[in-house]
Amino acid sequence: MTLRVAVIGAAGRMGQQVVETVERADDLELAGRFDVGDDLGDLGGADVAVEFTVPGATLANVLHCVEQGVHAVVGTTGWTDESLSQVRSALAVQPKVGVLIAPNFAIGAVLTMLFAAQAARFYESVEVIELHHPDKIDAPSGTAIRTAEVIADARRAADVPPAPDATTSALDGARGAQVDGVPVHAVRLRGLVAHEEVLFGSPGETLTIRHDSFHRASFMPGVLAGVRGVVDRPGLTVGLEEILDL
């Protein structure tokens, strides 16, 4: 069966890559390209909409998809417990519709989060560094926030005490942002795409888990898995790991 796919944010860096990927896939057909100012309407009769826009627009776009009965695969960052619960409420009246929201569609980034969660209870110290292209509008990255959250959950579950830190004098920002007790540092550098390092330390050893997306092609296998998977997953799914059975 051919799935009809609409792309929202089609003129953006990710949107353009998704349009090309959909056009190349034998089992997918491009139903429409939508960007800022366009009326989403019935999304060109799409079965699935892929949404990569901006944090301030994504909730309204996803709610529109759900109202239209169109499944959604969402990569835009900026989701909160409150905005996720608005999606859940909208889905309650459209029980056949699926929405997948994932902070990162690169398989290596998903594995990094899972590996970091596994390692978290064994180390005294942990810090996250995310490194991105300088056109990115938000910090820390959605991926780094999620990574810090899963690390913090694992440390809480294992009763790991807070990481040691004797620094009492620091310029604002020098120790990064605290995300659920985990310091997260954001680098913006021309030449980069999307990168993350998770640093763990205990007496006498460190462990570094690093993932690099050198090209936006890295996100496409995950986006395709999401498009093909979401049609059989009614309700809200957060994270690609669910779709990949990880």
Ligand SMILES: NC(=O)c1ccc[n+]([C@@H]2O[C@H](COP(=O)([O-])OP(=O)(O)OC[C@H]3O[C@@H](n4cnc5c(N)ncnc54)[C@H](O)[C@@H]3O)[C@@H](O)[C@H]2O)c1
């Ligand atoms: N989940 C992932 O794997 C992943 C990967 C890369 C980027 N991202 C995230 O995806 C988002 C987009 O990233 P990007 O690099 O493509 O950004 P971008 O700025 O290149 O593209 C965003 C596009 O959205 C459009 N847009 C803005 N408001 C809109 C609206 N109301 N309706 C429709 N279109 C609208 C803009 O005009 C632009 O073309 C960001 O939040 C980024 O962090 C996620």
Ligand SMILES: O=C(O)C1=N[C@H](C(=O)O)CCC1
């Ligand atoms: O390029 C971006 O912007 C990216 N955003 C996501 C994030 O904030 O985690 C994923 C990686 C690329």
